Amino acid sequence: MAGRITPAAGRYGGRSAAERQAERRGRFLKAGLDLFGAGPGYRATRIADVCRAAGLSSRQFYEEFRSLEDLLAELHLYINDVAQRAVLDALPQVRHLEPIDRCTRLFRAYATGATADPRHTRIAFVEVIGVSPRLDRQRLDRRARWIDFMCEQLDDAAARGEIPRRDFRVTAAAFVGAVNGLMHDWAVGWVDATRDQIVDELLLMLLGRLKVADERADG
Structure with missing residues (x-):
């Protein structure tokens, strides 16, 4: 069935868990690059800002980074x-x-x-x-x-x-x-x-x- 995780392969929507994690991490890195490097800068950025720019949740952020x-x-x-x-x-x-x-x-x-x-x-x-x-x-x-x-x-x-x-x-x-x-x-x-x-x-x-x-x- 489409969108179902198969225990043997651990795939969802045709992508493995590792591929999905790499894609999420890449989105957070891209958001950080934009916010820290183009504005408003690291000191004026909050985790919520990064999550909003990445289109991901704070729970997903903490799965990738401690801070x-x-x-x-x-x-x-x-x-x-x-x-x-x-x-x-x-x-x-x-x-x-x-x-x-x-x-x-x-x-x-x-x-x-x-x-x-x-x-x-x-x-x-x-x-x-x-x-x-x-x-x-x-x-x-x-x-x-x-x-x-x-x-x-x-x-x-x-x-x-x-x-x-x-x-x-x-x-x-x-x-x-x-x-x-x-x-x-x-x-x-x-x-x-x-x-x-x-x-x-x-x-x-x-x-x-x-x-x-x-x-x-x-x-």
Whole structure:
């Protein structure tokens, strides 16, 4: 009979329980992305707002998440994963380039992944800040991963003799901090610039630092 659950397959309306759960979770994530990233923002959103936007009940919300913060935390990880995939997808295509060109291409890939959707930018650089010690740890953990990635790329270039060997961790930490700070100010409207202008400015900082290191080594 149509619409009946069969005990053997656990299906309803042609979909398994796991498929229905994934669809519900996706609707909550989409609602959170819209409400946190486009307005009114995480702090002005309530669980009832998310349920209304998702077209689901609060009971269904609590079957997926313990709290509104859990929803924000999952979205923050998802957005970082989108940016990370963009960089990793670009990496094989730039390995043969000189360090300056390689860094340029990789950072542009990151910027596209992190800012192509304005909702992603708002959540990653604004909404997660200061929410709780747990989210601060999550945010700083992801920042540390980007610092490690930068150090790996620069250490690899040094091992190939493309740039002088040194400890790149301070440079990487300073650059990642600048990215987070400028992206925050841009997302909240404190900096009047296009995305391309923001990316170009950050690239000038990074590439300028690498060029200074090269010039000192040559001297």
